[in-house]
Amino acid sequence: MLQIIHLTVNGRAQELAVDIRASLADVLRRQLGLTSVKKGCEVGECGACTVLIDGRAVDSCLYLAVWADGREILTVEGLRAGDGSLHPVQRAFIEKAAVQCGFCTPGIIMSAVEIVGAGRRYTREELRRELSGHLCRCTGYENILDAVQQAVEQTLQQASS
Amino acid sequence: MGEESIIGKSVPRVDALDKVTGAARYTADLCPPGALVARILHSSIANGRVKRIDTAAAAAMPGVELVVTCFDVPDIAFPTAGHPWSVESAHQDVADRRLLNSRVRYFGDEIAAVVAVDEVTAERACRAIEVEYEEYPPCLTVEQAMAADAMPLHPEICPSNVLKEHSYSSGDLAAAQAEPGLLHLHRVYRTQPVQHCHIEPAVSFAYGEGGKIVVVSATQIPHIMRRVVGQALGLPWGQVRIIKPYLGGGFGNRQDVLYEPLNAYLSQRLNGRCVLLEASREEVFACTRQRHAITFSYHAWARPDGTLVARDITAWSQQGGYASHGHAIVANATTFLRDIYQDEQALATKAYTVYTNTGAGGAMRGYGIPQGCFAADCMMDDLAQALGLDPILIREKNMMRPGFVDPGTGIACQSYGLADCIRRGRELSDWDRLRRAYAQQSGPLRRGIGMAIFTYKTGVYPISLETASCRMVLNQDGTLQLHLGATEIGQGGDTVFLQMASAATGIPFADIHIVSTQDTDIAPFDTGAYASRQTYVTGKAIKKTGGLLREKLFAYAARLLGCDAAQLQLCGRQIVSAAGEPLISLADLAQNAFYGLDYSEHITAEATSHCADNTFAFGCCFAEIEVDLPLGRIRPLKVINVHDSGVLINPQLAEAQVHGGQSMGLGYALSEEMLYDEKGRLRNGNLLDYKLPTALDTPPLCVDFVQTVDPSGPFGNKALGEPPAIPVAPAIRNALLHATGVAVDELPLEPKRLVRLFQERGLI
Numbered sequence: 014m015l016q017i018i019h020l021t022v023n024g025r026a027q028e029l030a031v032d033i034r035a036s037l038a039d040v041l042r043r044q045l046g047l048t049s050v051k052k053g054c055e056v057g058e059c060g061a062c063t064v065l066i067d068g069r070a071v072d073s074c075l076y077l078a079v080w081a082d083g084r085e086i087l088t089v090e091g092l093r094a095g096d097g098s099l100h101p102v103q104r105a106f107i108e109k110a111a112v113q114c115g116f117c118t119p120g121i122i123m124s125a126v127e128i129v130g131a132g133r134r135y136t137r138e139e140l141r142r143e144l145s146g147h148l149c150r151c152t153g154y155e156n157i158l159d160a161v162q163q164a165v166e167q168t169l170q171q172a173s174s
Numbered sequence: 175m176g177e178e179s180i181i182g183k184s185v186p187r188v189d190a191l192d193k194v195t196g197a198a199r200y201t202a203d204l205c206p207p208g209a210l211v212a213r214i215l216h217s218s219i220a221n222g223r224v225k226r227i228d229t230a231a232a233a234a235m236p237g238v239e240l241v242v243t244c245f246d247v248p249d250i251a252f253p254t255a256g257h258p259w260s261v262e263s264a265h266q267d268v269a270d271r272r273l274l275n276s277r278v279r280y281f282g283d284e285i286a287a288v289v290a291v292d293e294v295t296a297e298r299a300c301r302a303i304e305v306e307y308e309e310y311p312p313c314l315t316v317e318q319a320m321a322a323d324a325m326p327l328h329p330e331i332c333p334s335n336v337l338k339e340h341s342y343s344s345g346d347l348a349a350a351q352a353e354p355g356l357l358h359l360h361r362v363y364r365t366q367p368v369q370h371c372h373i374e375p376a377v378s379f380a381y382g383e384g385g386k387i388v389v390v391s392a393t394q395i396p397h398i399m400r401r402v403v404g405q406a407l408g409l410p411w412g413q414v415r416i417i418k419p420y421l422g423g424g425f426g427n428r429q430d431v432l433y434e435p436l437n438a439y440l441s442q443r444l445n446g447r448c449v450l451l452e453a454s455r456e457e458v459f460a461c462t463r464q465r466h467a468i469t470f471s472y473h474a475w476a477r478p479d480g481t482l483v484a485r486d487i488t489a490w491s492q493q494g495g496y497a498s499h500g501h502a503i504v505a506n507a508t509t510f511l512r513d514i515y516q517d518e519q520a521l522a523t524k525a526y527t528v529y530t531n532t533g534a535g536g537a538m539r540g541y542g543i544p545q546g547c548f549a550a551d552c553m554m555d556d557l558a559q560a561l562g563l564d565p566i567l568i569r570e571k572n573m574m575r576p577g578f579v580d581p582g583t584g585i586a587c588q589s590y591g592l593a594d595c596i597r598r599g600r601e602l603s604d605w606d607r608l609r610r611a612y613a614q615q616s617g618p619l620r621r622g623i624g625m626a627i628f629t630y631k632t633g634v635y636p637i638s639l640e641t642a643s644c645r646m647v648l649n650q651d652g653t654l655q656l657h658l659g660a661t662e663i664g665q666g667g668d669t670v671f672l673q674m675a676s677a678a679t680g681i682p683f684a685d686i687h688i689v690s691t692q693d694t695d696i697a698p699f700d701t702g703a704y705a706s707r708q709t710y711v712t713g714k715a716i717k718k719t720g721g722l723l724r725e726k727l728f729a730y731a732a733r734l735l736g737c738d739a740a741q742l743q744l745c746g747r748q749i750v751s752a753a754g755e756p757l758i759s760l761a762d763l764a765q766n767a768f769y770g771l772d773y774s775e776h777i778t779a780e781a782t783s784h785c786a787d788n789t790f791a792f793g794c795c796f797a798e799i800e801v802d803l804p805l806g807r808i809r810p811l812k813v814i815n816v817h818d819s820g821v822l823i824n825p826q827l828a829e830a831q832v833h834g835g836q837s838m839g840l841g842y843a844l845s846e847e848m849l850y851d852e853k854g855r856l857r858n859g860n861l862l863d864y865k866l867p868t869a870l871d872t873p874p875l876c877v878d879f880v881q882t883v884d885p886s887g888p889f890g891n892k893a894l895g896e897p898p899a900i901p902v903a904p905a906i907r908n909a910l911l912h913a914t915g916v917a918v919d920e921l922p923l924e925p926k927r928l929v930r931l932f933q934e935r936g937l938i
Contacts, residue, residue, distance in 0.1 A: 114374070114664025145869050
């Protein structure tokens with residue numbers, strides 16, 4: 014059965030007819046072509062499908078598309094500014110070599126965007142906890158933590174200057 | 175060479191931008207809308223035979239396009255290992271799999287498949303298939319499978335369940351043991367099955383086009399896959415086309431051909447309609463490949479000064495239901511045992527690979543060496559402890575030295591940084607102070623520091639001749655395209671290949687573009703990403719092709735300018751004279767070459783480099799831990815790896831590669847294990863119950879390098895990809911020995927096991 018939902022995705026209003034059984038991850042991938050939303054387990058274990066829903070990081074594989082009615086969704090496709098410049102988190106991931114195979118990357122970036130948006134400093138241990146819902150087999154998380162830390166610092170510095 | 179300095183420079187990954195913006199496309203992202211969806215029906219027994227299978231209800235469901243069973247598929251047995259094919263039948267991989275199997279050999283064996291309009295329909299149709307089995311008792315362990323009355327799983331291949339065995343000996347073992355005053359230790363070291371856990375599940379889609387079957391797949395080995403799909407379907411290999419886009423991690427699981435032949439067959443049966451076959455995470459665990467569980471019965475004889483006099487080692491490798499890479503893994507482990515340490519008098523090794531009714535073991539990062547290293551370096555610490563020696567001292571006394579040549583393979587130690595790696599690790603870890611500080615502890619929380627060392631070969635020569643090809647194509651603007659059959663699997667291959675191409679041609683790094691996707695109809699031949707071979711073997715092809723391209727550029731320039739090609743040089747984007755005077759820019763040269771009125775040549779270069787060479791990389795791990803005795807929990811405090819991988823092409827990416835290996839090693843040491851129940855069903859085949867390290871489980875990861883210049887490496891480089899995962903588990907085990915005095919001979923070092931051992935030893 015289909016249901017019409019209205020939502021904002023990466024800043025754009027969308028009206029979609031979605032299967033009431035469909036996950037948000039599938040709808041974003043198939044109906045909107047937002048393939049950065051990765052499916053690694055489809056049961057909320059790996060974090061690869063993380064998107065921001067009204068600013069909060071959520072596993073979109075566990076979230077029914079119909080629940081997104083009236084909400085704002087953000088994926089990495091929506092992070093770049095109009096002039097093409099990267100979000101500080103994206104920049105930091107490149108500079109710190111936090112990207113390897115890249116499959117978990119979009120999901121972790123979205124969690125990091127939420128963290129950076131909180132407008133406060135985090136200890137390394139706090140960041141480890143915040144990111145522990147994401148599995149990565151390539152990096153050992155070391156450079157990812159460095160990248161998130163850098164993005165947090167830069168954003169705070171910019172806010173204070 | 176204009177851009178020699180690009181070697182050793184930490185340029186950012188060329189694929190990073192696409193990967194942080196979502197522009198990078200992986201296999202499932204490329205599947206066209208409207209593709210049909212396939213699901214596999216897996217056996218619900220571990221050992222037996224499908225007697226009857228009723229698909230009527232499934233086939234009648236609306237939206238079901240095709241149901242095939244193990245009784246419908248061609249009776250062709252094929253091999254799946256991602257090895258180069260051998261022209262000698264004795265060296266060909268074991269062909270023991272069919273697209274679907276009526277003889278069930280593990281819990282989850284593929285017995286039928288459904289293709290439907292969507293995944294829900296396909297899933298429901300799979301559930302509607304009724305199967306009747308003839309069930310046999312499963313052989314879940316090597317012991318059960320080797321019992322005299324065990325039923326052979328593949329009688330047509332081998333009469334017992336021993337797929338293969340081999341032995342090696344040097345010296346007179348009996349005479350060596352007879353020397354008075356020797357310490358003799360006998361230990362049994364056990365390693366567990368673990369899974370690669372690449373975050374992108376196994377996935378492919380297949381369709382017919384141009385009289386060919388096209389398979390788009392997340393694979394490390396597109397050219398090998400073309401051959402295997404051809405073999406499995408009985409098709410000429412040229413009628414198979416494999417396309418490999420970006421890949422979400424490989425780690426060796428995708429150095430095997432997984433469901434691609436079945437996927438191709440399903441599409442073929444549907445006249446080439448596009449069929450998507452995505453394995454669930456649970457299927458990836460239960461039904462793809464895993465690291466072999468290997469058990470070592472390990473005897474060692476040493477003098478009181480630590481000299482290793484003799485060893486006698488037997489290894490049993492649990493293969494699972496199908497051969498995959500088979501005996502090559504444990505054979506590699508036993509070769510490692512004689513390479514990393516040398517016995518003064520005698521060594522005997524024997525190895526068995528044994529079919530069992532469990533998931534198939536295949537290639538996984540380190541290819542048998544993590545298992546071998548666990549055995550070798552547990553024994554080194556056990557000897558050191560028994561003799562009252564420092565663990566580093568006993569290793570230094572017995573480890574590989576410069577000039578070593580392996581007696582079986584002939585591989586020579588061509589560059590040697592092992593001793594320096596240990597020295598560096600010793601400093602960085604504060605080894606001497608901490609060994610003393612943690613020597614006498616009491617109380618429930620104790621700390622320890624341990625270490626382990628390893629060596630690793632670079633590529634697979636002389637098991638097979640290594641070969642790689644490269645193509646360079648000049649663009650109209652004087653920039654260059656780089657085409658390779660070697661694959662980017664997340665390790666950073668594309669970036670370092672471009673660095674190498676820049677060094678080899680003299681063309682600036684920014685002016686060279688790599689075609690990241692391999693399409694076997696277009697990409698030059700290369701066997702792919704495995705054996706830590708690509709920077710070495712493919713690197714040689716890049717170097718050779720770069721030389722050819724330069725010759726062609728200079729020949730064209732000489733003709734155009736009327737000068738001697740031998741006097742020309744490339745400097746930045748300019749062709750210059752011997753004196754350094756700019757003569758013509760590459761852009762102008764290219765414009766002339768493409769569009770000149772007088773002589774046109776599309777300047778390309780292509781070369782195959784065969785590599786009849788190999789070299790040893792080295793490294794070590796130092797691990798500091800805290801153990802909570804009542805909880806049986808180990809908290810790693812710091813993990814330090816120091817590697818000699820020769821010259822680093824890109825130090826920042828090399829360090830990142832080591833981090834990932836350290837993390838995989840931590841999981842192997844502390845938490846990862848595939849657990850089977852008494853029926854042979856995998857109990858923890860998901861990412862919740864199977865404990866992959868998270869950021870919270872991971873200590874600070876420290877990395878350092880000792881850069882030797884390997885004379886056989888194209889740029890002085892040697893193996894890096896797999897080695898970091900090798901030494902972590904024994905280093906942690908030895909740290910636990912230091913902290914508690916308890917030698918644990920079985921992985922993983924998880925609380926249930928540790929609490930039992932601590933209780934036995936009266937520590938709690």
